[in-house]
Amino acid sequence: MIALILALGSSLAYGCADFLGGLGARRAHVLRTVMVAAPASLAVELLLWPVLGARWSAAALGWGAASGVASAAAFALLYRTLAIGPMSVLSPVTALVSAVLPVGVGLVQGERLGVAGLIGVPLALVAVVLVSAGPGTRSARPGRTALLLACGAGAAIALQLVCLHQAPGDSGVAPLVVGRAVSSAVTLTAAGLLRGRLGPERPSLALSAGAGALDSLANLAFLFAARGGDLAVVAVVTALYPAGTVLLARTVLSERVHRGRLAGLGAAAAAVSLLALG
Secondary structure (H helix, E strand, O other): OHHHHHHHHHHHHHHHHHHHHHHHOOOOOHHHHHHHHHHHHHHHHHHHHHHHOEOOOHHHHHHHHHHHHHHHHHHHHHHHHHHHOOHHHHHHHHHHHHHHHHHHHHHHOOOOOOHHHHHHHHHHHHHHHHHHOOOOOOOOOOOHHHHHHHHHHHHHHHHHHHHHHHOOOOOEOHHHHHHHHHHHHHHHHHHHHOHHHOOOOOOOHHHHHHHHHHHHHHHHHHHHHHHHOOHHHHHHHHOOOHHHHHHHHHHHOOOOOOHHHHHHHHHHHHHHHHHHHO
16 A cells, blocks of 8 residues: 555656646757756755665666666657657557556566456556547557657656666665666756757746656655555556646646546546555
8 A cells, every 4th residue: 555655646746747847848948948857856866865875786776777778768759759749649658658568577577466456457557548648639640650759768768667666675765866867967968969959948947946856756756666566556556647747737727638538537546446455
């Protein structure tokens, strides 16, 4: 139950981070947002280091660095995917792949689900697709390259989560700090190389920093959830993060929530209830 609560917290924090990051990047290139969010995210994890502790073993360093590379790759692929479009199709593809792969890894590693879990996990995967999909999904037809990029982005997100899960259980926040340092270095280097294409507009510093801080808290919650529970369950609950973004958009921006997403929110609630029973 504690692992499930942490996974829900991770999902909510990821959703809020995406919402703030999206607002912060509305008037500026997304890389400019990352240039603020990445250092803010690393700062939060460094502040958590004395509180939660860290053990710098070779395994913690290796898996942490691998998660950082995967995180940077996920950002690059996701950005390119959404630039090609259509987002209404590619976003749920990315979310689904990012959820399915960790579930598969967990099951291969010997995790076993009860009856409630066998119903709840597939239902949660359906909820991920419904909540991520935008209006006009049926009529939009992405090309082969766009679909491959979407699958690649989802796989990179999944790889980041799996790498964090593989880090030693007694490593504290060491894999998070290493991973964030690596991903920050990669994205900041990319921003420097592409600075001529970023335009003069500046993002909101508060929103961008808030997105980075929440992303760190989301990673932290996922790490401890995965250490205390099954990866198959934790990963699929964490992948429900678009629900938080949708609810914030409805509450703060008064955006309309179409029927498909409402159905997805209902399916998510039912899936979490089943997983809690399992």
